[in-house]
Amino acid sequence: MAAPELSSIDGHVAIVTGATAGIGQACAERFAAEGAKVAIVGRNRAAGERILGEIQNAGGEALFLAGECADAGDMREVASAVDDAWGRVDILVNCAGGFLDAPDIEDVTDEMWAKGLDWNINTKFLITREVVPLMKRNSYGRVVNISSVAGRTGSRNASLDYATGKAAVVGFTRRLAAELGPSGITVNAVAPGLVRSPRVERHSEEHLAQRAASTPVRRLGTPAELAHAILYLSTPGAGFTTGAVLDVNGGAWIG
Ligand SMILES: NC(=O)c1ccc[n+]([C@@H]2O[C@H](COP(=O)([O-])OP(=O)(O)OC[C@H]3O[C@@H](n4cnc5c(N)ncnc54)[C@H](OP(=O)(O)O)[C@@H]3O)[C@@H](O)[C@H]2O)c1
Incomplete structure (x- = not known):
């Protein structure tokens, strides 16, 4: 059995972006069940309030903070609201991201390109910039950035802007891990494959x-x-792992 001090996040303060659905929601719920105080960040107020209520009814401690993760002002407010409420941040999970269509390059508009990078890499940068000073105060932090198998392989099903943004998440993770290691903060990425989230459930069963x-x-x-x-x-027990990409994609990464 793992020593509790290595495997427990009981009492830790976590921010999970994109927690109003799918992987982010599952993460917020699991963290709360493990005893963490969780800030649920997302745009959909109705979903955020519902998930908050479910966590609280199960005896967990959480906050819902509505915000656009690609907006610097919103992310400044999220970080300061968590600091005001709980006085620290131990964990940041950068889950917000996604894409709409996957046309060939000739049909990728300026707006689609900018939005894809905004949603998939700027969302990670803006909140992390606000949270790192709070983690540094305690010389401790865990940052987990959600990339994708689309940032690791030539996934033709993903959009060009999305694949580019998700590959950028890996570079962001490694560079930041090198910078923050001496401050007791680890930075890692997770690369999911196709996961049954609300976004993916919209595809036909035949396609899936x-x-x-x-x-x-x-x-x-x-x-x-x-x-x-x-x-x-x-x-805490993952403290010797930093700058890594964990492929949680059923082996899609190896083809
Ligand atoms: N599902 C997959 O197969 C898969 C595969 C590889 C990687 N991923 C990655 O895993 C993450 C979660 O995916 P998912 O499938 O669980 O997605 P999902 O079902 O679409 O849920 C995404 C959540 O992120 C929120 N969100 C997205 N962009 C946001 C933004 N700019 N600001 C604030 N909230 C934002 C959405 O919030 P609102 O509804 O509140 O707007 C929603 O709660 C994404 O980064 C995705 O790229 C997923």
Whole structure:
């Protein structure tokens, strides 16, 4: 059995962006069940309030902070609201991200390109910039950035801006890990494969079955499996792991 001081996040303060659905929601719920105080960050107020209520009804401690993660002012407010409420931040999970369509390059508009990078890399930079000084105060922190198998391979199903943004998440992670290691802060990335989140559930079952068939484990992942991997990287015991990319994609990374 792992020593509790290595595996427990009981009492830790966590911010999870993109926590109003899918992987981020599963992560917020799992962290709260493990005894962490969780700030749920997302744009959808109705979903955020509902998830907050569910966590509180289960005996957990949480806050819902509505915000656009690609907006610097909103992210400044999120960090200061968490600091005001709980006086520290131990864990930051940067989950907000996504894409809409995946056209060929000739049809990628300026707006799509800018939005893709905004959603998938700027969302990580803006909140991390605000949270790192709070982590430095305690010489401790765990940052987990959600990339994608699309940032690791030539995933033709993803949009060009998304694949580019998700590859940038890996560079951001490594560079920041090198900078923050001496401050007791680890920075790692998780690269999910196709996971049954609300975004993915919008595809036809036929399409999802085809995608599952081309994955070594022959199935899609679940948000709970991603939350489990993110939890490991968020524990004190993961302190010797930094700048890593954890492939939680059923082997899609190896083809
Ligand atoms: N599911 C997959 O197959 C898969 C595969 C690889 C990587 N990923 C990555 O994993 C992460 C979660 O994906 P998911 O499938 O769980 O997505 P999802 O079901 O679409 O949920 C995404 C959540 O992120 C929030 N969000 C997105 N952009 C945001 C922004 N700019 N500001 C604030 N909130 C934002 C959404 O919030 P609102 O609804 O409140 O706007 C929603 O709660 C994403 O980064 C995605 O790229 C997912």
